[in-house]
Amino acid sequence: MTEIDLTHLKPAVESCIPMGRSGLLPALHAAQKIYGWLPKEVAAEVARLLRIPLADVHGVIEFYSLFYNEQVGQKFIRVCTDQACALKGSDRLLRHLCSHYDIEPGQTTDDLSLTIERSPCLGLCEQAPAALVDEDAETNIAPDFHSYDLGIPQSFVYGSLRELTANCGEGTTTLAKYGEYKAYKKALDMPPEVVVSEIKASGLVGRGGAAFPTGVKWEGAAKAAGSQKFVVCNADESEPGTFKDRILLLEDPHRTIEGMCIAAHAIGANKGYLYIRAEYPYIVPVLEAALDEARAAGYLGDHFDIEIRVGAGAYICGEETALFESIEGKRGFPRVKPPFPITNGLFDKPTVINNVETLCNVPLIISKGSAEYRKIGTEKSPGPKLFCVSGDVGQPGLYEIPFGVTLRELLVMAGGVAAGQSLKAVLFGGAAGAFATSDHLDVKLTFEDLRAAGLPLGSGVVMVFDETRDIRDVLKRLGKFFAHESCGKCYPCQMGTQRQMEILNRVAKGSVVEGDFVRLQDVGWTMTDASLCGLGQTAASAVLSAMKLWPELFDHKLPRTAALNEPPGLAASSVKMKASKTKPEAKKTGKTARPKSNLEKKTKRVQAKKPVKSVKPVRTKKPVKKTGSKK
Amino acid sequence: MTITLTIDGQEVNAELEQTLLEVAREMGKEIPTICFHEATTANALCRICVVEVEGQRVLQPACIVKAGAGMQVRTRSEKVVRARRTILEMLASTMDLSEAPEIQAMMREYGASTDRFPDAERRESAVIDDNPMYIRDYSKCLLCWRCVQVCADDAQYTFAINFDGRGFETQIGTFFDISIPETSCVLCGQCVGVCPTGALKPKREYLLEQGISAGEISIMNTGRKQRKAK
Ligand SMILES: Cc1cc2nc3c(=O)[nH]c(=O)nc-3n(C[C@H](O)[C@H](O)[C@H](O)COP(=O)(O)O)c2cc1C
Ligand code: SF4
Ligand code: SF4
Ligand code: FES
Ligand code: FES
Numbered sequence: 001m002t003e004i005d006l007t008h009l010k011p012a013v014e015s016c017i018p019m020g021r022s023g024l025l026p027a028l029h030a031a032q033k034i035y036g037w038l039p040k041e042v043a044a045e046v047a048r049l050l051r052i053p054l055a056d057v058h059g060v061i062e063f064y065s066l067f068y069n070e071q072v073g074q075k076f077i078r079v080c081t082d083q084a085c086a087l088k089g090s091d092r093l094l095r096h097l098c099s100h101y102d103i104e105p106g107q108t109t110d111d112l113s114l115t116i117e118r119s120p121c122l123g124l125c126e127q128a129p130a131a132l133v134d135e136d137a138e139t140n141i142a143p144d145f146h147s148y149d150l151g152i153p154q155s156f157v158y159g160s161l162r163e164l165t166a167n168c169g170e171g172t173t174t175l176a177k178y179g180e181y182k183a184y185k186k187a188l189d190m191p192p193e194v195v196v197s198e199i200k201a202s203g204l205v206g207r208g209g210a211a212f213p214t215g216v217k218w219e220g221a222a223k224a225a226g227s228q229k230f231v232v233c234n235a236d237e238s239e240p241g242t243f244k245d246r247i248l249l250l251e252d253p254h255r256t257i258e259g260m261c262i263a264a265h266a267i268g269a270n271k272g273y274l275y276i277r278a279e280y281p282y283i284v285p286v287l288e289a290a291l292d293e294a295r296a297a298g299y300l301g302d303h304f305d306i307e308i309r310v311g312a313g314a315y316i317c318g319e320e321t322a323l324f325e326s327i328e329g330k331r332g333f334p335r336v337k338p339p340f341p342i343t344n345g346l347f348d349k350p351t352v353i354n355n356v357e358t359l360c361n362v363p364l365i366i367s368k369g370s371a372e373y374r375k376i377g378t379e380k381s382p383g384p385k386l387f388c389v390s391g392d393v394g395q396p397g398l399y400e401i402p403f404g405v406t407l408r409e410l411l412v413m414a415g416g417v418a419a420g421q422s423l424k425a426v427l428f429g430g431a432a433g434a435f436a437t438s439d440h441l442d443v444k445l446t447f448e449d450l451r452a453a454g455l456p457l458g459s460g461v462v463m464v465f466d467e468t469r470d471i472r473d474v475l476k477r478l479g480k481f482f483a484h485e486s487c488g489k490c491y492p493c494q495m496g497t498q499r500q501m502e503i504l505n506r507v508a509k510g511s512v513v514e515g516d517f518v519r520l521q522d523v524g525w526t527m528t529d530a531s532l533c534g535l536g537q538t539a540a541s542a543v544l545s546a547m548k549l550w551p552e553l554f555d556h557k558l559p560r561t562a563a564l565n566e567p568p569g570l571a572a573s574s575v576k577m578k579a580s581k582t583k584p585e586a587k588k589t590g591k592t593a594r595p596k597s598n599l600e601k602k603t604k605r606v607q608a609k610k611p612v613k614s615v616k617p618v619r620t621k622k623p624v625k626k627t628g629s630k631k
Numbered sequence: 632m633t634i635t636l637t638i639d640g641q642e643v644n645a646e647l648e649q650t651l652l653e654v655a656r657e658m659g660k661e662i663p664t665i666c667f668h669e670a671t672t673a674n675a676l677c678r679i680c681v682v683e684v685e686g687q688r689v690l691q692p693a694c695i696v697k698a699g700a701g702m703q704v705r706t707r708s709e710k711v712v713r714a715r716r717t718i719l720e721m722l723a724s725t726m727d728l729s730e731a732p733e734i735q736a737m738m739r740e741y742g743a744s745t746d747r748f749p750d751a752e753r754r755e756s757a758v759i760d761d762n763p764m765y766i767r768d769y770s771k772c773l774l775c776w777r778c779v780q781v782c783a784d785d786a787q788y789t790f791a792i793n794f795d796g797r798g799f800e801t802q803i804g805t806f807f808d809i810s811i812p813e814t815s816c817v818l819c820g821q822c823v824g825v826c827p828t829g830a831l832k833p834k835r836e837y838l839l840e841q842g843i844s845a846g847e848i849s850i851m852n853t854g855r856k857q858r859k860a861k
Contacts, residue, residue, distance in 0.1 A: 040807045053783075053790030054806035055814065062804075063797050069807065314797075331794065336675050336695060488794075488801035490676045491665075492714065494774070495721035498799035499748055506750075513749055526717040529690045529710050530678040537689060 004041045008034050013049055022347075023050055024060055024329030025312060028067055029278075037068040052329070063331040063487075065313030066278050073108045073115035078132040078279075081118045082240045082481060083427065083474050084125035084390040084463055089143055093129050094118065096145055120315065120481055121240035121431075122279050124153055125388065125463070126396035135281040152282045155247045156397030158413060163376065163384040164360045165400045168251035172286050175293035178254040183363035184299060187262045195266040196222055199362065201370035203382040208234055208318075208355030209432070209458050210534070211447060214362075217352055220342035221267040224350035229269040231260050231304075232327075232346060232353040235276040235283075236311055236318035239430035240481060241461035244386040245356035247398050249276070249283050252360075253290035257299070257306065259359030262366060264304040267352050272306040275323050278313055315485035319533050320345075320353045322487065333489045334533035357386055357460075377403035381446035391427075391464035392418045401445070408441040410462065421466035425549075429458025431478050432538035434545035435471070456541070471546055472508045472553055479504035482539040493536025496527040500540060507554055517555045521547065636702040651693035651704060652680060662706055663715065663737050666775040667694040668825060671785045674776055679718055679737070683708040690714060712741065720747035725754055725799075727770045730829030734773075756802065758837075761810035764818040766837045769802050772830040778803060778822035791816035 012030040016023030027046050028038060035042055038061055047057040061067045079085075079094045094105055097116055101109055108115040124130035127139035127149070137153040157169040167173040187195050200215025221229060233256060237245040249256060260272045276283060287308055294300045309327050311317050317326045321335035324346045345351025361383060365373045374382040381403035387410060390396045394415020401410060407426065417423050426436040433456050436443070443453045450457050465474065479501035486497040503520045506512050524540030524547075531537045547554055632647045638655055645654040655662050665677035673695050681690035685703035690711060705711065719738045723745045728734050738745070759767040782789050791814040795804035805814050823831045838848050 043807070053793075053815070055790050055793035055804075058795075058804070058806040059793030062795050331797070336692075483798060486798035488774070488796070488798040489674070490678055491718050491721070491774075492678050494799055494801065495718075495725055499721055499724070499751060502748070502751060519747065522713060522717045523721070525710075526714045526721075530681045530714040530718070531689075532676060532678065 004035070004039050006041065006045050009042060009045055010049060013046060017049055019329075020050060021052055021329040022327060024052060024057065025064075025309065025326065028057075028061065029310060029312070032067065036074060037070065037072050039071075040069075043069070056330075059331055060329065063314065064311070065484075067312050071108070071112060073113050075114045076132075076134055077114065077116045077138075078119035078122070079105075079116065080120070080122045080124065080128070080130050080132075081477070082121040082125075083431075083477050084121070084241060084396075085128040085130055086473065086477060087391055087465070087469070088128040090129040093131070093141060093145065119279070120484060121238065121242075123237055123243045123246045123277070125241050125243055125390035126156055126398070127153060128390065128396075132279060132281075137282060152250065152286075153246070155251050156395075157247065157251075157400070158395065158397050159387075159399035159401045160405070160413070161376070161384050161400045161402055163364055163400065164248065164255075164357065164386060165398065166252075167255070168247055168398075170251070172250060172290075173252045173254065175254055175290070175297060178252070181254070181258045181261065181294075181297075181299050181363075183366040184258050184261045184265070187265050187366050192222060192266045192268065195262060195366070198370050199266070199365060202361075202365040202373045203370075203380075204358065204361050204365060205447070206355055207357035207361075207386070207460070209239065209429075209456075211457065214354065214358055217342060217354075218263065218266050220340075221269075221345075221350045221352045224343045226350050228271075228347075228349045229267055230346045230349055230351040231263045231267065231269045231272040232320075232323065232351055233260055233272065233274040233306075233356060233359055234318060234320065234323060234353055235274055235280075235356050236315075236323060237280075237356070237459075238277055238315040238318050238485075239432060239459045239461065240478075241388055241390055241427065241430045241463045242459040243388050243390075244398055244460060246280055246283065248356050248360055248386075249280075250286055253287050254294065255360045255363060256356050257290060257294050259354075259362035260306060261294075261299055261304060262362050263352050263354065263359065267350070269352070270302075270304050272304065273309050273327055273346070274306055275309045275311060275317070275327060277311045277317075281310075284308060284310060314487075315481075316487045316533075316535055319535060322533070323353070324351070331487070333487050334535075336532065355459075378444075378446050380448045385445065385460060387445070387460045387462050389414045389462045389464070392421065392466040392469070393464045394418050403446045404444050406442050406444050407436065407462075410445065411441070411464070414462075414464075417464060417466050419466070421468060423464065424467045424469055425465045425471060427461065427463040427465070427474065427542060429456040430461040431481050432456070432534070432541055433458045433461060434541055435549055437549060454545070456538075471550060472504075475504050475543055475546055476508035478542055482535070486535060486539070487533075490530075490532035490536060492527045492530045493532070493539060496523045496531075496536065497539050499523050500527070500543065504543065512554065517547070517551070520554065634698060634700040636698050636700065636704065638704045639706055645698040647698065649698050651682060651684075651691070651696050651698055651702075654698050655682075655693060655704075655706060660706060662693050663740075664694055665734065665773065665827070666777070668775075668777055671777050671780045671825065676776065677718070677773075679715055681711060681714055682706045683711055716741040716743045719743035720745075722773060724748035724751040726773055726828075727755075727768075728828070730771060731773070731827065733827070752799070754799070754802070760834070760837075762812050762816070762818065763834060764811075764820060765823045765834055766832050767803075767811075768830050768832065770830075771828045772803060773828055774801055774803070775827060777825040777827070778831060781821040781825055782816075786821050787817070787819055789815050789817055789819070792822070 013027040016027040031042050043057050047054045061069050081090045105118045122130050122132055124139050129141050131138040136151050139149045139153050141148040155169055157165045196218045204214040205211045235245050314332045316322045317332040319334045322332040326332045341351045343350055377383045385403050387399045389399055423438050428436045436455055443449055482497040483501040486493045488494045500523050503516050524544045527536045527540050633644050652662055663679050665679045675692040675695045680693040682693045683705040684691045720743045756769045782792050795802045
């Protein structure tokens with residue numbers, strides 16, 4: 001191996017040095033940008049510059065999927081193989097790419113030009129199948145692989161309301177278009193306690209999955225002792241099937257920023273962090289530009305400013321305390337609670353952490369007033385709600401509706417089950433959710449009705465499977481997801497996710513062994529009851545719900561139905577795809593790829609010879625020939 | 632402040648700062664523990680000590696949860712027993728417990744079977760013998776974290792070891808797998824002292840087990856001392 005030139009490293013990580021340990025993730029990102037990976041010498045130099053023990057730096061690199069301590073290709077393709085993409089042929093896409101370059105998933109070409117990896121959900125599920133090509137989203141990849149969208153992903157926004165999504169669907173809303181931070185100005189004229197009581201009165205509960213009352217959380221942090229407090233925006237959005245925060249941040253970044261400003265005023269914080277998953281690289285420049293605009297307008301400044309932090313491939317870092325650890329430059333291990341973030345959060349200081357969608361509700365509540373806000377939705381579940389609809393529906397996308405609409409009504413809005421099939425199941429709430437069937441169609445989408453029906457609202461995932469789909473394939477992917485994402489701290493989840501995956505693999509293969517049903521249940525309940533954090537506590541949720549609904553899938557030796565969830569032959573499936581691609585009243589944006597000199601060749605758009613009848617621009621795939629292709 | 636709570640139907644007085652584990656032990660009730668150690672930060676990660684506390688959605692680790700007034704605690708409910716047994720069975724399917732007699736005893740007590748999980752992937756790795764003081768046999772490691780903690784801010788502030796991988800693939804390791812003498816390790820032996828399973832073992836004990844006589848070992852050691860003295 002050639003000598004590694006360390007001269008460029010110091011200037012690149014200079015700005016991270018004063019942050020000390022907390023600068024570790026940004027420094028490793030900066031280093032990886034230069035070298036493509038993190039060789040030992042580079043890691044050692046980062047450790048030296050930031051004064052962090054070598055072993056700790058290594059531990060951090062090892063924890064995050066997107067830090068590499070082995071050489072990888074100059075170009076990176078990450079193909080999502082989670083549920084929604086699998087329905088649209090992601091396995092075939094992955095096989096196609098890999099055989100084209102003559103490598104296996106996870107491998108790099110001999111000339112080090114390309115690495116292809118499987119990826120957990122990329123938050124592009126409504127445009128499946130999807131991949132991330134370096135920093136560009138590749139979506140709507142046609143079954144023949146010849147047309148796709150590349151660059152910043154589009155936003156398909158529908159539903160019966162336009163409150164949270166008022167500015168979504170037409171490209172990034174600049175400050176000029178967003179207008180003044182009217183709600184923030186109004187809040188600044190209110191004493192912080194009054195802001196908190198408005199939020200309490202609105203009945204807003206967190207949209208990140210745990211459904212905790214936002215006002216109560218803010219009140220706790222406002223009252224907590226200490227002069228240094230933080231507001232953190234959780235934009236880690238890694239729950240398979242979830243993509244709402246991606247759209248909110250890309251299309252309307254100022255709404256989230258304004259929500260954070262109001263939270264800061266309410267609790268007395270002068271520093272905010274926005275933690276975004278690394279799989280959303282194309283959002284970061286949009287956010288940076290929006291923060292600059294907000295600074296120039298005086299909304300951000302010495303009184304309160306926001307720093308963006310980028311994750312590095314770890315679902316667990318969406319868990320609030322793991323997220324704090326990650327900002328602090330550590331492995332994303334969840335902390336034991338109590339103490340809770342409101343008193344001992346980021347850097348052990350009182351902290352309010354909220355989901356993007358939660359924060360987007362805040363300006364709405366302050367400008368309308370809580371009474372007016374409560375006119376949306378139901379008595380016990382006030383407000384608008386975003387649902388991420390994907391899978392076998394006519395019109396996948398983001399749906400804004402008031403709480404109280406039924407599942408049936410939502411699915412009708414979404415064009416019903418695609419291709420004239422009937423409904424088999426809906427995965428509700430994400431990988432950590434549960435399955436619903438046609439028996440649940442008349443359940444109202446509210447916290448209380450869903451709880452009664454045993455369905456978690458989670459992050460608003462509604463992933464639809466038609467009757468031809470094999471739930472065992474869905475379960476197999478769930479099993480893999482949790483085994484891949486368990487942080488490994490507590491025993492029930494560290495080993496339970498592995499054992500669950502092994503059994504689910506047998507189930508999918510039709511090779512269950514005696515006792516697997518009870519074994520799977522014991523593992524599932526042990527994780528649910530005894531795990532340390534929400535990941536392990538919900539890692540078996542969907543599996544246990546499937547065992548209740550379809551016990552026959554687990555205790556018979558069903559024959560393996562090979563790749564049932566892949567679209568059938570090319571001809572048939574392209575018809576199906578086209579049909580479901582017609583999105584008549586969609587508000588949408590055909591965006592150009594971000595200019596990026598070394599990718600210029602790749603991102604150039606070429607009109608397909610036979611344009612598919614679609615409302616979106618369709619490009620012909622230029623086989624990526626930069627690399628040592630065998631063909 | 633003294634409070635009253637109920638453990639397995641029995642009313643008991645406790646101090647507010649006491650953990651459920653302490654209170655139960657004072658009553659003569661045994662709650663099993665694996666990761667808990669008086670000298671290291673409690674991370675409540677093995678979850679073998681979980682108990683059922685009325686009103687709580689999930690089981691609570693007795694080693695860190697504080698006694699509360701009026702708490703209703705069950706230390707052997709069906710849920711508790713299922714969790715403990717399954718955790719033990721998963722451990723047995725994952726690692727080499729041959730030198731962990733306490734865990735073997737727990738397995739007998741909870742009727743945990745050693746082969747509950749057929750075709751289960753195990754965490755196996757070769758013995759690492761790279762320094763004069765101790766060997767590392769991570770096939771026996773149950774990831775209690777104690778060694779990492781005593782090496783770091785629980786005791787020694789040496790920071791020689793940390794974690795490799797994550798999830799099931801986690802292992803204790805050094806910076807890019809360098810040998811112990813290349814790390815900041817000062818051979819204090821604290822990690823060996825807290826390791827519960829023989830994953831970290833004094834070199835001398837290891838060599839004796841390998842059938843090397845005490846005499847031979849002492850010659851080896853003299854050799855080392857002489858080299859060092861130079
Ligand atoms: C494994 C796991 C992953 C999570 N991921 C996210 C996430 O990506 N985004 C999010 O907002 N909350 C996530 N949460 C929930 C957070 O811990 C936390 O409850 C939330 O950020 C609080 O914000 P809210 O009250 O506005 O919902 C996750 C929780 C767990 C256990
Ligand atoms: S439940 Fe899973 S993710 Fe959470 S602490 Fe335990 S091992 Fe880590
Ligand atoms: S090596 Fe020993 S002390 Fe260290 S984590 Fe493993 S079992 Fe615990
Ligand atoms: S992007 Fe593939 S499932 Fe979400
Ligand atoms: S002994 Fe309590 S969690 Fe390990």
